[in-house]
Amino acid sequence: MSTLMPTPGQTVGPFFHYGLPYEGGAELVPAGHPDAIRLHGTVLDGAGDPVPDSLIEIWQADPEGRIVQAPGSLHRDGWTFTGWGRAATDAAGRYSFTTVLPGAAEGDAPFFAVTVFARGLLDRLFSRAYVPEHPALHDDALLTSLPEDRRGTLIASSDASGLVFDIRLQGEGETVFLTFPDNGRLQA
Amino acid sequence: MLIVTQASELSTQAEVSDEIAAASKAYEAGDRGDAQPLLDYPPYRSSVLRHPTKDLHHTDPETIERWAPCFGPQDVSPLEADLTIQHSGEPIGERITVAGRVVDGDGRPVAHQLVEIWQANAGGRYIHKRDQHPAPLDPNFTGAGRLITAADGSYSFQTIKPGPYPWKNHRNAWRPAHIHFSLFGTDFTQRLVTQMYFPGDPLFALDPIYQSITDADARARLVATYDHDLTTPEWSTGYRWDIVLTGSHRTWLEDEA
Ligand SMILES: [Fe+3]
Numbered sequence: 001m002s003t004l005m006p007t008p009g010q011t012v013g014p015f016f017h018y019g020l021p022y023e024g025g026a027e028l029v030p031a032g033h034p035d036a037i038r039l040h041g042t043v044l045d046g047a048g049d050p051v052p053d054s055l056i057e058i059w060q061a062d063p064e065g066r067i068v069q070a071p072g073s074l075h076r077d078g079w080t081f082t083g084w085g086r087a088a089t090d091a092a093g094r095y096s097f098t099t100v101l102p103g104a105a106e107g108d109a110p111f112f113a114v115t116v117f118a119r120g121l122l123d124r125l126f127s128r129a130y131v132p133e134h135p136a137l138h139d140d141a142l143l144t145s146l147p148e149d150r151r152g153t154l155i156a157s158s159d160a161s162g163l164v165f166d167i168r169l170q171g172e173g174e175t176v177f178l179t180f181p182d183n184g185r186l187q188a
Numbered sequence: 189m190l191i192v193t194q195a196s197e198l199s200t201q202a203e204v205s206d207e208i209a210a211a212s213k214a215y216e217a218g219d220r221g222d223a224q225p226l227l228d229y230p231p232y233r234s235s236v237l238r239h240p241t242k243d244l245h246h247t248d249p250e251t252i253e254r255w256a257p258c259f260g261p262q263d264v265s266p267l268e269a270d271l272t273i274q275h276s277g278e279p280i281g282e283r284i285t286v287a288g289r290v291v292d293g294d295g296r297p298v299a300h301q302l303v304e305i306w307q308a309n310a311g312g313r314y315i316h317k318r319d320q321h322p323a324p325l326d327p328n329f330t331g332a333g334r335l336i337t338a339a340d341g342s343y344s345f346q347t348i349k350p351g352p353y354p355w356k357n358h359r360n361a362w363r364p365a366h367i368h369f370s371l372f373g374t375d376f377t378q379r380l381v382t383q384m385y386f387p388g389d390p391l392f393a394l395d396p397i398y399q400s401i402t403d404a405d406a407r408a409r410l411v412a413t414y415d416h417d418l419t420t421p422e423w424s425t426g427y428r429w430d431i432v433l434t435g436s437h438r439t440w441l442e443d444e445a
Contacts, residue, residue, distance in 0.1 A: 004293050006434045007409050008224050008401045010383040015316040019306025019332045046237035059376050071260025084257030113376050120234030122225035122400045142247050169238050179244035180377040182435030
């Protein structure tokens with residue numbers, strides 16, 4: 001249990017584009033990498049409209065399930081996989097990363113840890129984008145704790161270039177967002 | 189008057205202030221609210237369609253979520269902590285030092301981790317192309333900086349005190365002066381994006397973004413303190429702002445803690 005009260009969050013606002021996105025932020029590996037895949041999707045609001053001023057971050061293990069602790073995420077050298085990426089959505093609410101499939105420890109379902117920021121969103125949201133068709137999805141602790149009709153919102157789907165993970169902030173098909181112990185939110 | 193069409197769509201400050209007061213009353217009555225902003229906070233109009241309607245799902249972090257991305261000397265130049273030296277001339281405005289410490293919920297320093305800031309200039313204008321506020325741009329001020337915290341979690345930026353600025357939440361809405369902060373902890377679950385404010389700002393009571401944190405003590409944690417020890421004679425004033433990230437879930441080794 002924490003002893004200090006956390007500093008509250010605030011919205012990222014509309015003007016983060018010259019503060020946070022940077023060259024190469026969405027390329028965890030170069031597009032020419034032999035194992036490169038694309039992880040992409042659209043961020044949508046409660047009316048089903050795209051959210052053009054949001055920012056997505058991902059944090060993932062390497063394909064062998066190792067957690068990489070290599071610096072260089074802001075200064076991509078073209079060789080070092082650091083496991084972290086950041087992408088702003090475009091005018092159509094789309095984001096896109098070039099990365100590799102995450103692995104997981106033996107028996108666990110691999111996923112990309114995802115953080116969502118946006119104008120209009122007062123605090124960041126956490127989620128997970130699970131790799132589809134993995135045998136361990138069926139007994140994943142988080143997925144099995146969710147109602148069946150909401151599980152699918154956390155599982156990416158495949159397309160020709162890689163994986164698609166749409167994020168619905170509100171309404172039909174609302175993405176499951178997570179809170180962790182000690183996140184400063186009262187337990188319901 | 190030119191603003192008639194706009195005024196017919198936008199609420200007045202009095203209407204928004206009434207909504208803020210109602211939300212605050214509901215909090216004091218124990219209805220809802222906590223140490224974080226409410227995600228569903230109608231006085232902040234853009235939140236209406238952008239907040240999840242379902243409760244956040246409680247879960248324990250998995251391995252990857254108990255670690256955080258790592259940044260190093262190749263990522264950030266020490267010069268990026270000084271926002272006043274990015275151009276050939278001196279920026280306009282009050283030079284300030286903003287310094288403090290980043291710790292986790294148990295008071296452990298968050299060492300060697302990335303801090304990013306962005307802000308308006310002294311006139312309340314962002315360099316962002318979407319900012320249409322007709323205050324002057326400052327050719328000597330971009331308003332973005334970053335650094336890596338020291339071993340004791342401390343950080344220090346040199347910058348210019350930002351001005352308040354108008355926005356279109358309601359008619360004649362003004363944001364209190366603030367600096368946007370982005371922080372990482374030792375765990376992915378500690379990720380924080382927030383805003384630092386300046387003490388005594390008369391706009392606090394009127395601002396739905398600040399007031400979305402319904403707990404007064406929690407709100408106060410976003411306000412820096414003036415610190416004369418951080419001033420530089422004949423040069424700059426100083427503000428101290430310490431940041432507490434949420435608890436860490438990592439099993440700490442003895443020599444780390
Ligand atoms: Fe701002």
